[in-house]
Amino acid sequence: xxxxxxxxxxxxxxxxxxxxxxxxxxxxxxxxxxxxxxxxxxxxxxxxxxxxxxxxxxxxxxxxxxxxxxxxxxxxxxxxxxxxxxxxxxxxxxxxxxxxxxxxxxxxxxxxxxxxxxxxxxxxxxxxxxxxxxxxxxxxxxxxxxxxxxxxxxxxxxxxxxxxxxxxxxxxxxxxxxxxxxxxxxxxxxxxxxxxxxxxxxxxxxxxxxxxxxxxxxxxxxxxxxxxxxxxxxxxxxxxxxxxxxxxxxxxxxxxxxxxxxxxxxxxxxxxxxxxxxxxxxxxxxxxxxxxxxxxxxxxxxxxxxxxxxxxxxxxxxxxxxxxxxxxxxxxxxxxxxxxxxxxxxxxxxxxxxxxxxxxxx
Ligand code: GLA
Numbered sequence: 001x002x003x004x005x006x007x008x009x010x011x012x013x014x015x016x017x018x019x020x021x022x023x024x025x026x027x028x029x030x031x032x033x034x035x036x037x038x039x040x041x042x043x044x045x046x047x048x049x050x051x052x053x054x055x056x057x058x059x060x061x062x063x064x065x066x067x068x069x070x071x072x073x074x075x076x077x078x079x080x081x082x083x084x085x086x087x088x089x090x091x092x093x094x095x096x097x098x099x100x101x102x103x104x105x106x107x108x109x110x111x112x113x114x115x116x117x118x119x120x121x122x123x124x125x126x127x128x129x130x131x132x133x134x135x136x137x138x139x140x141x142x143x144x145x146x147x148x149x150x151x152x153x154x155x156x157x158x159x160x161x162x163x164x165x166x167x168x169x170x171x172x173x174x175x176x177x178x179x180x181x182x183x184x185x186x187x188x189x190x191x192x193x194x195x196x197x198x199x200x201x202x203x204x205x206x207x208x209x210x211x212x213x214x215x216x217x218x219x220x221x222x223x224x225x226x227x228x229x230x231x232x233x234x235x236x237x238x239x240x241x242x243x244x245x246x247x248x249x250x251x252x253x254x255x256x257x258x259x260x261x262x263x264x265x266x267x268x269x270x271x272x273x274x275x276x277x278x279x280x281x282x283x284x285x286x287x288x289x290x291x292x293x294x295x296x297x298x299x300x301x302x303x304x305x306x307x308x309x310x311x312x313x314x315x316x317x318x319x320x321x322x323x324x325x326x327x328x329x330x331x332x333x334x335x336x337x338x339x340x341x342x343x344x345x346x347x348x349x350x351x352x353x354x355x356x357x358x359x360x361x362x
Contacts, residue, residue: 002127005038008117008361010109011160012190012323013314014169015280016258018152018288022213022251023175023224025258027191027265028156029357030164033104035114037122039097043254047082049075053101062086062094067148077115080148081123084140086290091128097122104351106198108313110319112149113157116141117361119268134360135177152207164360171262175226183263185355188309189328190317191335192353193302193342195294197319207317209247214247218239225251250288252279274310278303279314281322291318294346298322301341307334311333313315 009030014027042048045062051074058067058075065083068075080096082362085092097119103111123132131137136173138158145151145158159172159179168181168228171177217225219240220233225248233252237245257276264272302311302324311324326334335352340352 001041001126001198002130003038003040004122005036005127006118006121006361007034008114008161009034009119009164009358010103010182011110011157012355013156013160013277013327014083014323014325015261015312016156016172016256017250017254017284017313018209018213018290019060019226019251019254020156020174021152021210021260022217024251024255025112025174025226026156026170027258028160028172028185028260029110029168029193030160030170030360031190031353031355032358033102033109033353033355034358035099035101035111035118037097037099037118039122039126040096041126042094042096044094047079047092049078059128062092065148066183073160074115076149077112077144080144080333081116081119081141083148084144085120085123085129088140090127091125092123095123095126097155101239104194104353106320107192107194108315108317109192109271110157110161110315112159113141113144113153114153116144117158117161118144121361126166134162135159135179141292152210153157157315160360162360164358167170167358168357169265171258175224178218182265184265185268186275187328188270188325189331190355190357191324191326191331191338192321192355193298193312193324193335193338194321194353195292195319196348196350197294198293205290206316209288212244212247216244219244220248226255228252230256243352246289250283252284252302253287258324270309270325272328274308276324277310277312277323277325284313284317288317292317292319294348295320295322297346298338298342298350300340301345305341306330348362
């Protein structure tokens with residue numbers, strides 16, 4: 001194909017925070033904000049990249065893909081995908097790719113994964129790549145983020161961008177790599193609220209939390225925290241340093257909340273699901289310490305607004321956004337009140353996004 005285009009959505013994590021790299025379980029949803037890409041094959045053996053958001057065109061030789069810095073850093077996500085595809089033995093040629101996005105950056109909605117998945121879907125078409133297995137495509141994108149962009153994330157973001165289904169949540173089991181879709185309550189909307197304090201995944205905190213989780217698993221004699229139940233963890237409290245114990249308690253609790261959340265979705269129990277979201281945030285705040293004062297304020301303000309079922313931070317944390325499950329027909333009114341209350345309480349100007357769950361990349 002001489003030219004092609006693609007689209008890959010961002011995601012919200014509904015329950016299952018920091019469980020992916022612990023071989024755990026997650027409930028997420030792809031959302032109606034996305035990265036779009038268009039591209040052509042060119043004769044010159046280079047990757048030429050432009051974005052509606054950045055003025056500069058970046059051109060990198062296909063044979064020597066180098067990591068970019070400064071204003072060009074955004075290109076590390078598409079370049080990483082090109083690099084990983086080549087490392088996996090796929091043959092590519094020169095290309096010119098253009099990107100546009102309505103996904104806010106730094107909000108914890110996985111704009112980087114959407115960029116990777118949009119690139120992979122585009123290159124699949126442009127170079128007729130044998131990438132029929134969507135999990136393979138998601139894993140190549142994760143590898144790009146780990147090895148090229150240098151962020152040690154798990155599979156959540158890329159899988160969510162690939163496996164979304166309108167009106168549905170995504171269940172991902174990171175151990176078996178099973179993925180399925182569960183209907184979301186029709187009467188509920190997803191309200192994302194950007195705190196105005198950007199989240200920085202490249203920061204050391206994410207990797208530090210990973211190490212603490214691995215240390216907990218090692219101390220408990222298991223290969224991953226997934227293997228530990230709540231009662232088992234409680235019984236081994238004395239074995240662990242108190243910080244490491246709290247990190248483990250968050251991950252173990254999140255896995256349990258995901259399984260409880262599935263039951264709520266199956267029973268149409270929106271209030272029950274919302275209560276799990278509040279509990280998840282509380283565990284982030286006290287156990288995992290990946291919240292911020294602004295995210296805590298947003299969750300507490302949301303709790304006081306009629307029509308809000310549940311609210312929590314979404315994604316890595318340390319800034320970014322909250323996700324609230326709210327009554328659909330009151331969503332605009334709830335978003336307006338949360339905006340006003342948040343500015344009054346914190347002095348920050350946040351940004352609400354009323355989202356619907358969307359189909360995955362195409
Ligand atoms: C970020 C990472 C994901 C996951 C979440 C926390 O979004 O990219 O892999 O670890 O944080 O659940």
